[in-house]
Amino acid sequence: MHRRRTVEQAMRAACARAGFGEVMTPTFEHADLFTLRSGQAVIDEMYAFRDKGDREMALRPEITASVIRFYVNEMSNLPKPLKLYYLGNCFRYENPQSGRFREFFQLGAELIGSKNPESDAEIIALAVNCVKASGLKDYVVRVGHIGILKSLVQAEIDDKKAAAEVLRMIDKEDFDAIGDMFDARAIPRKLFDRILAIAETRGGSEVLERLDKSEASDYLREIFVNLKLHGIDDCQVDLGIVRGLDYYTGMVFEIDAPCLGAEKQIMGGGSYTLSELFGGEPVFSTGFAIGIDRVMLALFKEQPEDEYSLVDAYVIPAKDDMREHAISMVAGLRSAGIRADVDLMRRSMSKNLKYASAIGARYAIIVGSKEMAEQSVTLRDMLSGDQRIIAIEQISEEITKLL
Amino acid sequence: MHRRRTVEQAMRAACARAGFGEVMTPTFEHADLFTLRSGQAVIDEMYAFRDKGDREMALRPEITASVIRFYVNEMSNLPKPLKLYYLGNCFRYENPQSGRFREFFQLGAELIGSKNPESDAEIIALAVNCVKASGLKDYVVRVGHIGILKSLVQAEIDDKKAAAEVLRMIDKEDFDAIGDMFDARAIPRKLFDRILAIAETRGGSEVLERLDKSEASDYLREIFVNLKLHGIDDCQVDLGIVRGLDYYTGMVFEIDAPCLGAEKQIMGGGSYTLSELFGGEPVFSTGFAIGIDRVMLALFKEQPEDEYSLVDAYVIPAKDDMREHAISMVAGLRSAGIRADVDLMRRSMSKNLKYASAIGARYAIIVGSKEMAEQSVTLRDMLSGDQRIIAIEQISEEITKLL
Numbered sequence: 001m002h003r004r005r006t007v008e009q010a011m012r013a014a015c016a017r018a019g020f021g022e023v024m025t026p027t028f029e030h031a032d033l034f035t036l037r038s039g040q041a042v043i044d045e046m047y048a049f050r051d052k053g054d055r056e057m058a059l060r061p062e063i064t065a066s067v068i069r070f071y072v073n074e075m076s077n078l079p080k081p082l083k084l085y086y087l088g089n090c091f092r093y094e095n096p097q098s099g100r101f102r103e104f105f106q107l108g109a110e111l112i113g114s115k116n117p118e119s120d121a122e123i124i125a126l127a128v129n130c131v132k133a134s135g136l137k138d139y140v141v142r143v144g145h146i147g148i149l150k151s152l153v154q155a156e157i158d159d160k161k162a163a164a165e166v167l168r169m170i171d172k173e174d175f176d177a178i179g180d181m182f183d184a185r186a187i188p189r190k191l192f193d194r195i196l197a198i199a200e201t202r203g204g205s206e207v208l209e210r211l212d213k214s215e216a217s218d219y220l221r222e223i224f225v226n227l228k229l230h231g232i233d234d235c236q237v238d239l240g241i242v243r244g245l246d247y248y249t250g251m252v253f254e255i256d257a258p259c260l261g262a263e264k265q266i267m268g269g270g271s272y273t274l275s276e277l278f279g280g281e282p283v284f285s286t287g288f289a290i291g292i293d294r295v296m297l298a299l300f301k302e303q304p305e306d307e308y309s310l311v312d313a314y315v316i317p318a319k320d321d322m323r324e325h326a327i328s329m330v331a332g333l334r335s336a337g338i339r340a341d342v343d344l345m346r347r348s349m350s351k352n353l354k355y356a357s358a359i360g361a362r363y364a365i366i367v368g369s370k371e372m373a374e375q376s377v378t379l380r381d382m383l384s385g386d387q388r389i390i391a392i393e394q395i396s397e398e399i400t401k402l403l
Numbered sequence: 404m405h406r407r408r409t410v411e412q413a414m415r416a417a418c419a420r421a422g423f424g425e426v427m428t429p430t431f432e433h434a435d436l437f438t439l440r441s442g443q444a445v446i447d448e449m450y451a452f453r454d455k456g457d458r459e460m461a462l463r464p465e466i467t468a469s470v471i472r473f474y475v476n477e478m479s480n481l482p483k484p485l486k487l488y489y490l491g492n493c494f495r496y497e498n499p500q501s502g503r504f505r506e507f508f509q510l511g512a513e514l515i516g517s518k519n520p521e522s523d524a525e526i527i528a529l530a531v532n533c534v535k536a537s538g539l540k541d542y543v544v545r546v547g548h549i550g551i552l553k554s555l556v557q558a559e560i561d562d563k564k565a566a567a568e569v570l571r572m573i574d575k576e577d578f579d580a581i582g583d584m585f586d587a588r589a590i591p592r593k594l595f596d597r598i599l600a601i602a603e604t605r606g607g608s609e610v611l612e613r614l615d616k617s618e619a620s621d622y623l624r625e626i627f628v629n630l631k632l633h634g635i636d637d638c639q640v641d642l643g644i645v646r647g648l649d650y651y652t653g654m655v656f657e658i659d660a661p662c663l664g665a666e667k668q669i670m671g672g673g674s675y676t677l678s679e680l681f682g683g684e685p686v687f688s689t690g691f692a693i694g695i696d697r698v699m700l701a702l703f704k705e706q707p708e709d710e711y712s713l714v715d716a717y718v719i720p721a722k723d724d725m726r727e728h729a730i731s732m733v734a735g736l737r738s739a740g741i742r743a744d745v746d747l748m749r750r751s752m753s754k755n756l757k758y759a760s761a762i763g764a765r766y767a768i769i770v771g772s773k774e775m776a777e778q779s780v781t782l783r784d785m786l787s788g789d790q791r792i793i794a795i796e797q798i799s800e801e802i803t804k805l806l
Contacts, residue, residue, distance in 0.1 A: 001425040005415075012408075017737040019744035019762075021713045022404040026506055027430065027462075027492060028450075047431075049452030052496060059430075079761040081747050083713075089430060093455060103429055111747070118730065119747045125734070229730040231738070310424045310486075327521065327632040331528070334420040335634070341422035344484050344514070344522045358482040359422075 002308050004296055008087060010133035011107050011290070018126045020083040020109050025066035027089065031058040036277045037065040037247065047091045047102075059091035064287060065274070067110050072280030080113030080283075087292075099263035099294050108269075108289035115284030117219055120251040120271055121226030127267050127288040128232050131255055134295050137302055139266070142202070142238035143223065143253040146270070147216035149198050149242060156191050170199050171242040201239040208237055216250070223251060247272045251286065257298035266294045309360030313399050314382075315342040316352040318368035326367045329377070329395070336396035338403075357382055363399060405711050407699055411490060413536035414510050414693070421529045423486040423512050428469035430492070434461040439680045440468040440650065450494045450505075462494035467690060468677070470513050475683030483516030483686075490695075502666030502697050511672075511692035518687035520622055523654040523674055524629030530670050530691040531635050534658055537698050540705055542669070545605070545641035546626065546656040549673070550619035552601050552645060559594050573602050574645040604642040611640055619653070626654060650675045654689065660701035669697045712763030716802050717785075718745040719755040721771035729770045732780070732795070739799035741806075760785055766802060 012022070031048050038061070047059040060066060063086050075082060087107040096102050107130065111123050124143060131139055149170060157163040162185065169177045175196060182192050201207055205224045211217040220237070227235055241252045252270035260266070269288025276282045313333055317326035326342050333340035341361065343352050349366070356364045366378040371389060379398070380387045390398055415425070434451050441464070450462040463469060466489050478485060490510040499505050510533065514526050527546060534542055552573060560566040565588065572580045578599060585595050604610055608627045614620040623640070630638055644655045655673035663669070672691025679685045716736055720729040729745050736743035744764065746755050752769070759767045769781040774792060782801070783790045793801055 001427060005425065016713070017740065017742050019714045019742055022408065024404060027494075047452075047454065049450075051450065079758050083744070091430075114747045116747070116749065118726070118745075118749075121730075122745075122747060129737075225727075226730060229727055230734045231731075310419070311422045323521070324628075324632055327524075327629060328634075331633045334532075337420065339420050339422055341486070342521075342525075344517045344519070344525060346519065346521075355482055 003299070003305065004292070007134045007295065007299065008107070008292065010135070011130040012085075012087065014129045014133045015085040015107075015109060015126065018083070018122070018129070020085040020126070023067060023070060023084045023086055024088065025060075025063060025070055025086065028057050028059050029066055029069070031056040033065050033069055033278070034058055034061055037274060038062075045092050045094055047093050060088075061092055062090055062289065063088055063106055063108055064110060064289065065278075067108075068112075068274045068280075068285070069278050071110075071112055071283075072275050072278045076275075076280055076283075081119065082112040083109070084112065085109040097263075099260060099291075099297055101293055105292040106289045107292055108287060110285055110287035112275075112285045113283055115250075115271065115286075117222035118226050120286050121223050121230060123269060123271075123286045123288060124223070124227060124235070124251075124253055125230035125232055127253070127255060127269060127290065128235075130290055131267065131295065134299060135303075136257060136266075136295060136298055138258060139298075140256045140258060141232075141235040141253065142241060142256070143220070143227075143235050143251065144237065144239045144241040145216045145220040145250055146242060146248050146252050147219075147250050148211070148214065148239055149195065151214075151216065152191075152194065152198065157187065166195070167242050170195065170240065173199075173240065175199075199240040199242075201237065203237055205233075205235070205237060219250065243268075243270070247274055247277075249273055249284075253288070255290075257294065257301075259301045260294060260298055263294065266291050266298060307360065309362060310339060311341045311356075311359055311361040312339045312403055313341075313363045313365055314352075314356040314359070314361035315340065315365045315367060316349060316356070317343060318349060318366055320346070322367045322369060322372060325372055329365065329367060329392070333396055333399070336400065338396060338399055353380075362403065365395065406702070406708065407695070410537045410698065410702070411510070411695065413538070414533040415488075415490065417532045417536045418488040418510075418512060418529065421486070421525070421532070423488040423529070426470060426473060426487045426489055427491065428463075428466060428473055428489065431460045431462050432469055432472070434459040436468050436472055436681070437461055437464055440677060441465075448495050448497055450496050463491075464495055465493055465692065466491055466509055466511055467513060467692065468681075470511075471515075471677045471683075471688070472681050474513075474515055474686075475678050475681045479678075479683055479686075484522065485515040486512070487515065488512040500666075502663060502694075502700055504696055508695035509692045510695055511690060513688055513690035515678075515688045516686055518653075518674065518689075520625035521629050522687075523689050524626050524633060526672060526674075526689045526691060527626070527630060527638070527654075527656055528633035528635055530656070530658060530672060530693065531638075533693055534670065534698065537702060538706075539660060539669075539698060539701055541661060542701075543659045543661060544635075544638040544656065545644060545659070546623070546630075546638050546654065547640065547642045547644040548619045548623040548653055549645060549651050549655050550622070550653050551614070551617065551642055552598065554617075554619065555594075555597065555601065560590065569598070570645050573598065573643065576602075576643065578602075602643040602645075604640065606640055608636075608638070608640060622653065646671075646673065650677055650680075652676055652687075656691070658693075660697065662704045663697060663701055666697065669694050669701060710763065712765060713742060714744045714759075714762055714764040715742045715806055716744075716766045716768055717755075717759040717762070717764035718743065718768045718770060719752060719759070720746060721752060721769055723749070725770045725772060725775065728775055732768065732770060732798070736799055736802070739803065741799060741802055756783075765806065768798065 248270045250271045255267035256264040267290045271286035315326045315330045317323045330340045330342035364380040651673045653674045658670035659667040670693045674689035718729045718733045720726045733743045733745035767783040
């Protein structure tokens with residue numbers, strides 16, 4: 001929890017530096033909200049239930065839909081662009097496995113009301129800065145543009161359903177299935193080769209030079225120019241990112257932590273329009289969501305848990321008549337900002353030292369009657385075992401110095 | 404959200420200084436867990452649902468039961484006492500009203516494995532220090548001992564159900580109902596007078612002197628001695644706190660924010676045993692839960708929201724060819740820890756200044772071509788309207804100094 005909270009705080013700070021304000025939305029909403037965004041298929045993966053008013057509710061599978069609903073209901077008159085972020089738990093009804101929990105946490109951001117390469121780069125930069133802030137060393141940022149493949153597929157395949165199916169297969173990298181479908185429908189093999197060539201366009205920003213000139217490829221080039229201005233120059237191009245969801249409109253991007261293997265994706269995002277689904281005016285948005293649990297898994301793989309102790313100083317009364325002195329002392333240490341604890345079990349000295357060691361207390365302060373008579377206590381370094389006498393009035397200052 | 408997160412962080416810090424470690428438990432659990440603790444009646448107030456495996460689940464109405472389940476399953480072998488705290492959302496199915504939301508947040512702590520006045524005082528002190536840390540000025544801490552009334556009622560009324568009913572009526576301060584019941588059952592009026600006298604025992608710690616000597620009253624006196632050692636000397640005695648729940652065993656306490664009126668209670672706690680209900684060995688515990696939403700309501704009553712701006716510096720390119728300079732500049736400001744934003748809408752100067760003012764940006768930085776040629780920008784104080792030219796390399800340092 002300590003490490004997780006530290007990571008969350010670092011990500012929040014990155015959002016705040018970029019001028020994003022935090023919002024919070026309810027843990028469950030009308031199930032419609034999520035099916036409107038993600039399609040009926042999401043129902044099977046949701047924790048849906050009827051409440052006592054017989055309304056179909058669902059524990060949120062993601063938070064973007066709630067933020068946009070919130071925007072449509074309460075914030076649509078605020079000056080644009082609106083920069084919002086959130087950190088909350090989400091739920092999916094699937095067999096749990098490593099990196100796919102039934103309850104999981106996402107930190108995400110939405111930039112609402114502007115559509116241009118600067119805005120998309122701003123969102124990518126924020127996602128990268130959040131991941132950096134977590135302390136993760138090894139991650140890969142891949143940026144694509146859904147318009148390049150989408151416009152090709154939609155222009156060449158008239159049947160809308162078939163076109164959508166092809167995009168889904170591209171997203172799953174199931175090119176054999178595309179080949180089979182093309183053969184069955186007698187779609188020319190040439191289109192297949194062009195799709196494959198684009199979907200396999202991956203590499204450093206230099207591959208952008210090889211792309212045919214189009215609105216989408218120009219836009220993507222501009223994003224990469226802007227990312228450089230943000231000090232981010234290690235993003236990969238990946239035109240194979242398509243995403244099954246219909247609502248992505250242009251830039252799409254993902255971050256992976258390769259050490260996680262099959263479940264390596266720790267972030268997904270892109271530009272989209274969604275508000276009109278919830279009854280709002282159409283508005284361009286761009287955003288992302290980071291899977292905090294996966295980031296934590298990756299961090300633990302990169303660097304196993306450090307020893308973490310909850311207590312800087314553990315105060316031990318040498319005898320029962322020193323108990324009250326010990327309690328006032330621990331209150332004083334806490335007021336000075338030291339994480340301090342005191343014997344609450346009326347234990348013997350040796351049992352107290354054993355407990356202090358078990359909880360990893362850095363120092364023990366032994367309150368004995370002889371020392372107390374001289375306004376002193378014994379300060380014991382629990383790592384080295386060294387002990388020395390120290391004046392009571394200096395104890396907070398001394399421990400603060402030592403920590 | 405900013406104020407809420409600040410309050411949460413301050414409370415977390417108070418828990419950490421007292422040597423408590425944070426735990427997190429799932430948002431929903433088997434409904435049994437909560438009915439075991441709180442009785443079947445709680446079902447009507449819970450968001451309960453059957454999952455796809457036909458299990459009766461419930462969104463948690465409180466978090467103590469989950470923490471104790473966690474303790475029984477995973478932590479029962481850890482050295483005692485265990486000091487745990489949590490911060491999370493809970494749910495109740497009631498008509499929402501001010502201070503009673505369907506989704507609400509609690510910060511709570513449990514001290515597991517020790518039963519003595521020092522431990523109870525430690526928990527009371529932590530609750531008080533959390534409330535203090537929130538910045539709330541006007542609050543009342545009331546401490547009682549359930550044993551004083553409970554032992555009297557149980558000793559004098561043989562019928563267990565009737566005794567429990569009397570305790571429930573005391574908790575609701577419905578003394579008329581007790582009178583009626585006593586009349587109906589021909590219970591002597593004398594007992595009623597004794598119950599009333601105890602239930603109405605309220606006041607400063609001096610009222611403790613008036614109590615008959617008993618195990619419970621001695622224990623309560625010791626708690627007040629210990630609270631003084633913690634630097635807490637403004638707690639009230641209130642022997643009328645009983646709580647309907649069967650599982651409280653001794654000390655009980657509450658904190659009120661009087662400005663909230665009818666829903667003034669912002670914290671409830673006491674000592675209890677619970678683990679045996681979940682299949683664990685019996686273990687004494689003492690804990691509390693603070694209602695964060697009510698604390699926030701009270702804080703806003705005491706001090707209306709301060710102006711809060713998300714942006715320290717808003718960077719405006721004077722012309723389109725200054726856009727890239729503006730974006731690198733904002734990236735530099737953010738790296739220096741400044742909350743900075745930049746025009747993402749390609750707006751005119753006047754519209755940008757209007758937007759900067761609307762979002763409450765403290766400073767605007769205008770990037771013009773003439774100034775850029777001299778490696779300078781214009782720094783505008785958005786409150787006073789004062790402008791001055793400043794060297795680019797000094798901009799982060801200068802703004803940090805000004806903030």
